[in-house]
Amino acid sequence: MAYSHPHAESSYQLIALKDGKFAVEVTIPEREPTKVTGFATQVAAEAWIERHKQQVTSGTIYRRGSWRVGRRR
Numbered sequence: 001m002a003y004s005h006p007h008a009e010s011s012y013q014l015i016a017l018k019d020g021k022f023a024v025e026v027t028i029p030e031r032e033p034t035k036v037t038g039f040a041t042q043v044a045a046e047a048w049i050e051r052h053k054q055q056v057t058s059g060t061i062y063r064r065g066s067w068r069v070g071r072r073r
Helices: 042-058
Strands: 011-016 022-027 034-039
Touching (some): 022 042, 034 042
Antiparallel strands (some): 011 022, 022 034
């Protein structure tokens, strides 16, 4: 069975904030949307979207709990 990353079907919406900064709303099917904030420009937010899509496609996106510190005994 082929593995599909949970973010593979995500949709992204660019949001202009009142303070002049930008956020990206990421919607993953069957999950609540989440916002990624702190982008000073629209270009920076759009670059993050493209980088995130590339990481999902290549399988290099960081997943919480996927690494350990120290040695296993």
